[in-house]
Amino acid sequence: MIEDVEVSGKRVLLRADLNVTFKPGSTRIADDSRIHASVATIELLRSRGARVVLCSHLGRPKGKVVPEMRIEPVRERMSEVLGVDVGYAGGPVGEEAERVVESLNDSDVAMLENLRFDPGEEDNDADFSNSLASLADVFVNDAFGASHRAHASIVGVADLLPTYAGLLMRAEIVALERAVDSAERPAVAILGGSKVADKLGVVKNLAPNTDAVLIGGGMVSAMLAAQGKSVGSVDVSDDEMKAAKELLDDPIVVDKLHLPTDVIVAEEFSGDSRYIETSADSVPESGFILDIGSQTISNYVDAIGTAEKIVWNGPMGLFEWEAFSGGTQSIASAISDNESAFKLAGGGSTVEAINSLGIADAITHISTGGGASLEFLEGKTLPGIAALHVI
Ligand code: 3PG
Numbered sequence: 001m002i003e004d005v006e007v008s009g010k011r012v013l014l015r016a017d018l019n020v021t022f023k024p025g026s027t028r029i030a031d032d033s034r035i036h037a038s039v040a041t042i043e044l045l046r047s048r049g050a051r052v053v054l055c056s057h058l059g060r061p062k063g064k065v066v067p068e069m070r071i072e073p074v075r076e077r078m079s080e081v082l083g084v085d086v087g088y089a090g091g092p093v094g095e096e097a098e099r100v101v102e103s104l105n106d107s108d109v110a111m112l113e114n115l116r117f118d119p120g121e122e123d124n125d126a127d128f129s130n131s132l133a134s135l136a137d138v139f140v141n142d143a144f145g146a147s148h149r150a151h152a153s154i155v156g157v158a159d160l161l162p163t164y165a166g167l168l169m170r171a172e173i174v175a176l177e178r179a180v181d182s183a184e185r186p187a188v189a190i191l192g193g194s195k196v197a198d199k200l201g202v203v204k205n206l207a208p209n210t211d212a213v214l215i216g217g218g219m220v221s222a223m224l225a226a227q228g229k230s231v232g233s234v235d236v237s238d239d240e241m242k243a244a245k246e247l248l249d250d251p252i253v254v255d256k257l258h259l260p261t262d263v264i265v266a267e268e269f270s271g272d273s274r275y276i277e278t279s280a281d282s283v284p285e286s287g288f289i290l291d292i293g294s295q296t297i298s299n300y301v302d303a304i305g306t307a308e309k310i311v312w313n314g315p316m317g318l319f320e321w322e323a324f325s326g327g328t329q330s331i332a333s334a335i336s337d338n339e340s341a342f343k344l345a346g347g348g349s350t351v352e353a354i355n356s357l358g359i360a361d362a363i364t365h366i367s368t369g370g371g372a373s374l375e376f377l378e379g380k381t382l383p384g385i386a387a388l389h390v391i
Pocket of ligand 1: 017019059060145146149369370371372
């Protein structure tokens with residue numbers, strides 16, 4: 001465990017997932033929760049006198065320098081959050097980075113440039129991994145959110161240096177293992193979001209150890225269409241139809257599956273559209289299903305209230321639009337009100353909903369991973385976790 005490692009005076013390469021979102025068209029950070037979530041490991045290393053070489057990817061620059069994806073806003077915010085000046089290392093690797101790292105004193109922190117500016121990162125290139133490894137004596141991987149990527153800074157370096165999991169990585173693994181485990185019952189999975197295909201693997205993997213799988217969000221249209229029901233103006237793609245049918249045809253899944261019995265249908269796809277609440281069996285020929293209805297909310301709230309384990313990924317409707325936020329808000333309140341359950345939430349828009357409703361403190365663990373959490377919940381082996389050997 002990283003707490004047992006003598007890091008004083010050593011250079012520690014710390015891979016974090018600082019891939020934050022920005023306000024549209026600006027370099028102002030919209031959500032800095034990944035920065036805050038990375039602080040515990042940085043502080044642990046600093047308190048033990050390590051020389052911290054912090055690194056992350058930012059966006060998808062595809063192996064080129066893209067000026068608006070420079071790490072600078074992240075470095076600046078990290079300096080503010082830590083209350084120390086985080087140095088800038090110039091490049092992801094290279095002479096300047098080497099010079100900056102050599103000049104670090106014990107407990108100092110410097111940040112490398114966006115790792116994905118170098119094509120070697122995503123290619124898991126041996127030279128790039130060697131260059132990164134040459135900057136450090138020890139490697140700590142705290143980037144759970146990127147652990148589904150077999151990239152140089154996630155798996156390549158782990159073969160070249162003594163490697164440990166960071167505190168966030170460990171907390172994520174422990175919480176997600178608990179989420180997929182069968183022990184706590186009744187267990188409820190609440191799954192929303194726009195595509196059934198994205199959640200197919202999660203539903204199939206969770207269903208055997210779950211008592212109720214509650215479905216909401218954009219997925220509802222495909223699920224109802226696959227049952228032969230009208231879903232208004234929405235054109236459900238063949239892929240979505242196939243994924244929805246696969247769930248309905250799975251005997252274990254279908255036994256646990258709860259679909260909305262009523263829905264909110266907007267005349268137009270707009271936040272100020274007129275809307276009606278209607279039975280899921282009689283959605284008009286035109287219009288858009290943008291939220292779950294009140295009877296569905298009541299059923300879902302009952303299931304959540306008696307659960308001992310709750311896994312939540314995906315809003316119930318288009319909650320960004322006030323008129324269609326009722327389902328997500330009610331589900332969030334019910335989760336918050338259940339004080340005894342283990343509660344895990346994940347996914348970008350779920351976390352956004354949690355933060356905007358101010359219920360973050362009521363969730364046992366909010367995962368910093370998007371794709372990584374989903375792959376874990378699907379039961380896949382994540383290359384970044386496999387590369388750790390010891391956690
Ligand atoms: C994320 O935002 O889910 C992680 O940082 C991984 O980013 P990626 O999908 O661009 O690899």
